[in-house]
Amino acid sequence: MAELDIPTIPNLQSLIMMAITAFSVSIIVILLFIKYFQRKRLPALTLAFTFLMWDFASLIVFIFGLIHYLNYSTPQVGVIQYARYGINLGYAFSALSNALMVLFVSQIYSQAPIFRKTKKIIPIVNGLLNGVTIGFVVDSIxxxxxxTDVVSYLNPAYSLNQIIYHLVLTFFSFTLLLSLSARQRRKATFRWEKAGFSFIVYSAIAGILVYVFLALDELAQTFIPLFNEGYTIFNIIGWAFGILLCILAYFGYVMPKWLRDRYKEKTLEVK
Amino acid sequence: MLEHAIIFSKESQSIILTSLYGEVDPKADAFKDSLEKIREIAVKLEKGVFKLDLANNGKTMIVAIKNLSIAITFNKIAKEEVMNFWESVALEILKSFDKIYVTKDPAKILAFKDTMDEIIQWNLKEQSPIDKMKEAFW
Incomplete structure (x- = not known):
């Protein structure tokens, strides 16, 4: 694991993708809070906070990455590794987002047999497991x-174990959302309702791919010499899936009127 | 909205379990003719769903798997999406009951009434995901 501790410098392409992702998530957060204040429904508030945590995650990774980029032009040991503090804190906020995502799923799909049989056990256990991720982060920082050694001082580690652990929990929360939404899509009567659930399914797939590609970035820089400078193409693709997640979430959760009308018109044409 | 649920055995062509959720008691004389029609269909239906209009504007949905059928009666004509939803609940009840029924243990079979009631009451209490999405977002 020693390779993981060698500092890397964020590149401009990755920083741009992080900035666009953070901006996209911010828009979704604002729209979801507007939905909540209009409708006053708990699932809207839970989802708004889910995206808010994800917004904090992407913003903090970007801001700390930018500070690092502006301060150092080459990898150096023994200096403050801002980008790594950002990544660690990003994982902590992402863990909070995961916990809230499962809570949201349990609120919307409370009729599902899995939640009838287990009541609130799944969101509670999932919340505790995501708390472990936060524990890893606090410990690293x-x-x-x-x-006292020059490589590790002010250079918080983010081990592959921690990344894989978080990936597994993210996979669980998005897969739960994906499977229950896909089931609901089959039961929906109207085309626009089916479209809404489809966008949620696709957003969940994009959500999984964000973390898969961020993990691949870490794997690539650890095991492939060509990528040892970090912030590989996988990092850029990962953030691109973050932007896609926001677009699909906008269609699936916010569902603007023009989109709903588009599917409603098609329903009438079919009839 | 939901009046009662009845589970039939195709093998014995008879009622195994009934549970009342509304006001129309399936054992009441006033429901005798309707119950007989429901029973005839329930024991003959091989697999799938059959929707039967009742004389009092109600509707019964009969869902069958290989050995068993369940009839769920509504006090009025329900929307298509509501019927689709209860069809999936009916299937869930039948599949759970099938595992109990094969044991032929009368105590376990009778105890399944509580499970059926729990499933139905939970689904009556909780809103459907579509309704929740419409209320909160759409």
């Missing part, structure tokens, strides 16, 4: 202050 605290350790970085007390290390």
């Amino acid at each position: 605290m350790q970085s202050f007390v290390f």
Whole structure:
């Protein structure tokens, strides 16, 4: 695992993708809070906070990455690794987002047999498991202050185990959303309702792919010498899926009137 | 909206379990003719769903799997999406009951009434995901 601790410098392409993703998530957060204040329904508030945590995650990764990029032009040991603090804090906020996502799923799909049989056990256990991710992050950051060796000092680790653990939990929360939405899509009567659930399914797939590609980025820089400078093409693709997730979430959750009308017109034409 | 649920055995061509959720008791004399029609269809229906209009503007949905059928009666003509939803609940009840029914244990079979009631009451209490999405977002 020693390779993981060698500092890397964020590149401009990755920073641009992070910035666009953070901006896209911010728009979704605002729209979801507007929905909540219009409708006053708990699932809308839960989803708004889910995206808010994801917004904090992407913003913090971007801001710390930018600070690092502006301060250092080449990888150096023994200096503050801002980007790594950003990534660690990003994972912590992402873990909170995961926990809230499952809570949202349990609120919308409360009729599903899995939630009837388990009541609130799934969101509670999932919340605790995501708390472990936050524990990893806090530990990494605290350790970085007390290390005495020059490579680890002020250089919080984000181990492959931590990344895989978070990927598994993310996979669980998005897969739960995906499978229940796909089932609901089959039961929906109207074309626009089916379209709404389809967009949610696709957004969940995009959500999984964000973390798969961010994990691939880490794997590539660890095991493939060509990518050892970090911030590989996988990182850029991962953030691109983040932008796609926002677009699909906009269609699926916010569902603008023009989109709903488009599917409603088609329904009338079929009849 | 939902009046009662009745589980039939195709093998014995008879009622195994009934549970009342509304006001129309399936055992009441006033429902005798309707019950007989429902029973005839329920024991003959091989697989799938059959919707039967009742004399009092009600409707019964009969869902069958290989050995068993369930009839769920509504007090008025329900929307298509509501019927689709209850069809999936009916199938869930039948599949769960099938596992109990093969044991031929009368105590377990009788105890399944509580499970059926729990499933139906939960679904009556909780809104459908489509309704929740419409209320919160769409």
